[in-house]
Amino acid sequence: MNSSAKNQDPRPKNNIQNFSSSEFPNFDICIIGGGPAGLEAGIIARRLGAKVMIIDDNPVLGGQLIKQTHKFFGSKAHYCGVRGVDIAGILSKEIKDLGFDVLHNATVVGYYDDDIIGVLQHDKLLSVKARAYIFATGASENMLAFDNADLPGVYGAGAVQTMMNVYGVVPGKRAVVIGSGNIGLIVPYQLLQAGVEVAAIIEIMDKVGGYYVHAAKLKRAGVPIILKHTIIQAQGRDCVEAALISKVDGKYKCLPGTEKTIECDMILIAIGLSPLCELLYQAGCRIDYIPELGGHVPLHNEDMMTTQKNIFVCGDLACIEEASTAMLEGKIAGAKAHEVIYGETKQGKEIAQQAKRELAVIRSSPFEQRITYGLNKLK
Amino acid sequence: MDGYLKEHPILEFKRGKKIKFFFEDREIEGYEGLPIAAALHAAGIKVLSFSERYNRPRGFFCAVGKCSSCLMEVDGHSNVMVCMELLKPGMKVRRQKGKSQKQ
Ligand SMILES: Cc1cc2nc3c(=O)[nH]c(=O)nc-3n(C[C@H](O)[C@H](O)[C@H](O)COP(=O)(O)OP(=O)(O)OC[C@H]3O[C@@H](n4cnc5c(N)ncnc54)[C@H](O)[C@@H]3O)c2cc1C
Numbered sequence: 022m023n024s025s026a027k028n029q030d031p032r033p034k035n036n037i038q039n040f041s042s043s044e045f046p047n048f049d050i051c052i053i054g055g056g057p058a059g060l061e062a063g064i065i066a067r068r069l070g071a072k073v074m075i076i077d078d079n080p081v082l083g084g085q086l087i088k089q090t091h092k093f094f095g096s097k098a099h100y101c102g103v104r105g106v107d108i109a110g111i112l113s114k115e116i117k118d119l120g121f122d123v124l125h126n127a128t129v130v131g132y133y134d135d136d137i138i139g140v141l142q143h144d145k146l147l148s149v150k151a152r153a154y155i156f157a158t159g160a161s162e163n164m165l166a167f168d169n170a171d172l173p174g175v176y177g178a179g180a181v182q183t184m185m186n187v188y189g190v191v192p193g194k195r196a197v198v199i200g201s202g203n204i205g206l207i208v209p210y211q212l213l214q215a216g217v218e219v220a221a222i223i224e225i226m227d228k229v230g231g232y233y234v235h236a237a238k239l240k241r242a243g244v245p246i247i248l249k250h251t252i253i254q255a256q257g258r259d260c261v262e263a264a265l266i267s268k269v270d271g272k273y274k275c276l277p278g279t280e281k282t283i284e285c286d287m288i289l290i291a292i293g294l295s296p297l298c299e300l301l302y303q304a305g306c307r308i309d310y311i312p313e314l315g316g317h318v319p320l321h322n323e324d325m326m327t328t329q330k331n332i333f334v335c336g337d338l339a340c341i342e343e344a345s346t347a348m349l350e351g352k353i354a355g356a357k358a359h360e361v362i363y364g365e366t367k368q369g370k371e372i373a374q375q376a377k378r379e380l381a382v383i384r385s386s387p388f389e390q391r392i393t394y395g396l397n398k399l400k
Numbered sequence: 401m402d403g404y405l406k407e408h409p410i411l412e413f414k415r416g417k418k419i420k421f422f423f424e425d426r427e428i429e430g431y432e433g434l435p436i437a438a439a440l441h442a443a444g445i446k447v448l449s450f451s452e453r454y455n456r457p458r459g460f461f462c463a464v465g466k467c468s469s470c471l472m473e474v475d476g477h478s479n480v481m482v483c484m485e486l487l488k489p490g491m492k493v494r495r496q497k498g499k500s501q502k503q
Contacts, residue, residue, distance in 0.1 A: 078465055078484070090410045128465070161466040173446040173459025180463035188438040189405040189413035192446065214409055259457045260446045297466070
C-alpha cells in the first residue's frame with residue numbers, strides 16, 4: 022500500500038500503476054468516440070495544429086454512420102443526399118490524410134484522478150493523458166419494459182440495423198417494430214430491402230413520430246403503422262414467436278379486450294436513445310435531466326464545454342439529434358478545445374462562429390422546436 | 401451458410417475467410433473477422449446465455465458493446481461480449497449460465 026494518510030477520499034483507489042502507459046506519450050487533445058461528432062472535432066483540432074488522438078471501440082471509424090444505407094436529409098454543406106456509410110468513408114479518409122493517431126477496438130473504461138483515462142484494448146489496459154478531452158460517445162438504445170421483454174428476439178432496432186447492414190446477417194424473418202420515430206421508420210424499410218418481412222409498426226401516440234416521407238415509403242410497401250397501440254407481451258418459449266399488442270386510451274392505458282397477437286420472430290424496439298454519459302459522471306462533470314435533449318445530459322455551454330473546463334462534449338452525447346448537428350457541434354468542440362490549450366486563434370474563432378451560425382439555421386426549423394426548448398434549459 | 405445476406409440493392413459485403421469454430425462442442429462454419437454473435441445468428445443460434453436466478457434464455461440487445469446482454473464463454477473465459485469479439489478459427493464458444501465460474 023502506498024496511499025498517503027492525507028487522502029480521505031472514500032472512493033476506491035484505482036490501480037493506475039497496473040496500466041502500461043509507455044506506448045502513449047502525452048497528447049494535447051484526446052477524443053473519445055469516432056462517430057461523426059468525434060471525427061469532425063478531431064479534424065478541426067488537428068488542422069489547427071493540435072496533437073490529437075481518437076479512441077473508438079469499433080474496428081472502423083464512423084459510429085452510427087456505418088450502418089446507415091439511406092441518403093441523408095439536410096443541406097448540401099451537410100452531405101445531404103449522401104448515404105451515411107459513404108459520409109463515414111469521406112471523414113475516415115480525411116483523418117487518414119491528416120496523419121492521426123487512432124486507437125481502434127479500444128474502449129475507454131474510466132476517468133481517473135489527474136485527468137488520466139483508462140483504455141481497454143484486447144487484453145491490455147492502457148492509460149492516456151491529454152490536456153483536453155472531447156467526449157463524443159454517442160448514445161445507447163432505450164429498452165422498454167413489458168412481459169417477457171428479455172426473450173431472445175427482442176432487439177434494439179439499431180442493433181438489427183448493425184447486424185444487417187454492417188455484417189450482412191439478419192437475426193430473423195418477420196419483424197414487429199415498436200415506435201415510429203425516424204429510426205422506427207428507416208430500419209423496417211431497410212429490412213424490406215434485405216428481403217425481410219415487416220408485420221407492423223406499433224406506435225402509442227395518435228400520429229407517426231418521424232418524417233412523413235419515411236412513413237409514406239412504408240405505406241407504399243404495404244407495411245401497416247398501427248397507431249394508439251403498444252406492446253404488452255413478447256410470446257415464445259426460447260425465442261420470440263409473437264408479439265401481443267393492445268390499444269391504449271388517451272392516457273396511454275391499455276384497453277382490456279383490444280389485445281391482438283402478431284406472429285413474428287423479432288421485436289425491434291425503437292423508442293429512443295439515451296446519451297452515454299457514464300464517463301462524464303466519473304470526470305466530475307455536472308449532469309442534469311433534460312428530457313427534450315434525451316434524458317441525462319452533460320451540462321455544456323455554447324462552446325460545448327462541460328462544467329470542467331478541459332472537458333468538451335459533442336453529438337448525441339450532448340443532445341440526441343442528428344448527424345449534421347453532431348458534426349457541427351464537433352467542429353465547435355474541436356476549435357474550442359484547441360483554444361483552451363493554445364489560446365484564441367483567428368482561424369479557430371471563425372470555424373466555431375461559422376458552425377454556430379449553421380447550427381442556428383438547422384435548429385430554427387419547426388421539427389427542432391423541442392431541441393431548442395431543451396437547449397434553453399442549459400442556460 | 402444460409403443466414404448471410406447474399407444480394408442487397410445497396411450494399412456489398414466483403415467477408416473474411418471461411419473458418420470453423422465450435423458452439424457447445426458442435427462444429428459451425430463462419431467468416432473470420434465477424435463478431436461471434438453475427439456468426440451465431442447466421443447459424444440460427446439466438447440463445448446466448450441463461451439468466452442467473454431464473455435460468456431464462458438471453459440474447460443480444462444492442463449489438464454495439466453497450467448493454468452486456470450477450471455475454472458468453474469463449475475459449476474458457478466468461479463474460480465475453482460476443483457482439484464485439486471477433487471470430488477466429490477454432491474458437492470454442494459456450495452458452496454462459498449466470499455469472500459463470502470461468503476466469
Ligand atoms: C437508424 C438511424 C437513422 C438515422 N438517420 C439519420 C439521418 O437520416 N440524418 C441524420 O442527420 N442523422 C441520422 N441519424 C442520427 C445520427 O446517426 C446520429 O445523430 C449521429 O451518428 C451521432 O453522432 P455521434 O458522433 O454523436 O455518435 P455515434 O455515431 O454514436 O458515435 C459514437 C462512437 O463512439 C464510440 N464509443 C462510445 N463509447 C465509447 C467508449 N467508452 N470508448 C470508445 N469508444 C466509444 C461508439 O462505439 C461509436 O463508434 C440516424 C440514426 C439512426 C440510429
